[in-house]
Amino acid sequence: MLESVGSLTGSPWIYAAVAVSVLLDVFLPVLPSGVLVITAATAAAAGSGAARVPDEVPDILALILCAATASVLGDLVAYRLAWRGSPRLDRAIARSRRLTTAQERLGGALATGGGALVVLARFAPAGRSVVSLVAGAAHRRARDFLPWSALAGLTWAAYSVALGYYGAQWLGTTWVATGVSVLALFGAGAGAAYVMRRQPA
Numbered sequence: 001m002l003e004s005v006g007s008l009t010g011s012p013w014i015y016a017a018v019a020v021s022v023l024l025d026v027f028l029p030v031l032p033s034g035v036l037v038i039t040a041a042t043a044a045a046a047g048s049g050a051a052r053v054p055d056e057v058p059d060i061l062a063l064i065l066c067a068a069t070a071s072v073l074g075d076l077v078a079y080r081l082a083w084r085g086s087p088r089l090d091r092a093i094a095r096s097r098r099l100t101t102a103q104e105r106l107g108g109a110l111a112t113g114g115g116a117l118v119v120l121a122r123f124a125p126a127g128r129s130v131v132s133l134v135a136g137a138a139h140r141r142a143r144d145f146l147p148w149s150a151l152a153g154l155t156w157a158a159y160s161v162a163l164g165y166y167g168a169q170w171l172g173t174t175w176v177a178t179g180v181s182v183l184a185l186f187g188a189g190a191g192a193a194y195v196m197r198r199q200p201a
Contacts, residue, residue, distance in 0.1 A: 014040050014043075014058050014063075015058070015062065015063070015066045017036060018033070018036055018037055018040060018063065018066050018067055018070065019066050019067075019069070019070040020070075021033040021036050021070075022037070022067050022070035022071050022074065022157075023070040023071075023073055023074040023077075024074065025074070025128075026074035026075060026077070026078045026128055026129050026132055027074075027078065027129070029125060029126040029128075029129055033067075034156075034160050034182070034185045035182055035185075037063065037067050037157065037160040037161060037164065038160055038161075038163055038164035038167075038178060038181045038182055038185060039164065039178055040058045040063055040161075040164065041058070041060065041063060041160070041161040041162075041163070041164025041165040041168075041181075042164040042165070042167065042168040042177060042178050042181065043058060044058045044059070044060050044063065044164075044165060045164065045165045045166075045167075045168030045169050046168060060161060060165060063157075063161050064154070064157045064158050064161050065157075066157075067153070067156075067157035067160065067161070068150070068153040068154040068156075068157040068158075069153070070153075071122070071128075071149075071152070071153030071156060071157065072146070072149050072150050072153045074128075074132075075128065075131075075132045075145075075146075075149040075152075075153070076146065076149070078129065078132035078133050078136065079132050079133075079135055079136040079142070079145060079146075079149075080136060081133075081136065082132070082133040082134070082135070082136025082137040083136040083137070083139060084136075085137065115144070115145070115147070115148030115151075116148075117131070118131055118135075118145070118148035118149060118151075118152050119148060119151055119152040119155055120192050120195060121152070121192070122152035122153065122155065122156045122192075123156060123159075123188045123189050123191075123192035124189055124192040124193040125189050125193060127192065127193065128152070132149070159185075159188065160185060163181040163182075163184050163185055164178070164181050167180055167181035167184070168181075
């Protein structure tokens with residue numbers, strides 16, 4: 001897998017690719033932004049022990065900050081679009097029991113300072129999209145939502161990078177290490193989705 005994206009991970013364009021992928025996956029949750037972050041972190045681990053490397057592999061800290069910043073910006077764009085409102089979005093929320101329940105849970109969580117729900121949703125499939133759009137549609141205050149969005153983005157980015165980096169350190173920089181790391185990310189998402197479903201409305 002690393003070979004197929006070697007030219008990208010070996011250039012500064014990897015940061016742009018990560019930023020665009022993470023920013024847009026709030027609208028297109030099918031984008032493999034997590035896989036791209038893990039692959040870049042695996043490439044960083046591959047070069048960490050070589051003498052030739054510093055300018056040829058991604059920097060771990062820069063990768064975390066890039067992914068986290070793009071995550072917050074994507075959340076903010078979705079939040080502002082939903083804040084402005086559209087009859088179509090309002091109808092979608094009203095028709096969907098899941099979105100209505102999410103709106104109620106999120107409103108209560110933010111009102112009581114329990115925005116850990118925002119962090120948890122960042123790991124669940126499409127959870128980030130639901131939370132950002134619902135927060136905007138419900139006109140929740142930005143100062144209640146954005147700090148939790150920042151914490152969610154940083155937590156997710158650090159976790160994803162750590163999976164790729166340490167997975168490669170332990171298992172070697174092969175497709176096996178990348179695959180195990182991606183499975184661990186999906187496992188965290190499945191766990192987050194399960195916990196969110198178990199929360200009382």
